[in-house]
Amino acid sequence: MFGRGKHPEAEILFVRDADVAVTALRRALADAGPEERPGLERAVALAERAAAATDTDVRARWVRERLAAVGYEGPADSIAAIKHLREAAPGLRLLSAVQLAKSAVAKDA
Structure with missing residues (x-):
């Protein structure tokens, strides 16, 4: 998150590098002995x-995790949820919080 001036505005940047982990796990699996294979096969599947x-999945998960962390269980696009999201990510603009919440609701629909 980056801020500017007196009134910093936070933007959420979702970095997706799971493909790097998949590649590394596949290499490890190729060199693994029989005792390591089951665990590495499971790790590859998860990765x-x-x-x-x-991207919608990632944004929706981020929203759900933030709301769960504060014990919020209502609709992700409610005013209370938006308030919690903005508290979880200080400086997050209202418009960004609303868009993220709508992503989570759309994903759940």
């Missing part, structure tokens, strides 16, 4: 699932 997530 592949993370790599397959869409």
Whole structure:
């Protein structure tokens, strides 16, 4: 998050590098002994699932995690949820918080 001037505005940048982890895990799996293979195969499957997530999936997960962290269980696009999101990410603009919340609701629909 980056701010400017007296009134910093936060933007959320979602970095997706699960494909790097998948590549590293596949290399490790190729060199693994029989005792390591089951765990590495499971790790590859989990990393592949993370790599397959869409941008909407990532944004929705971020919103749900922030709301769960404060114990909020209502609709992700409610006024209370927007307030919690902005508290979780100080400086997050109202418009950005609303867009992120709408992403989460759209994903859940």
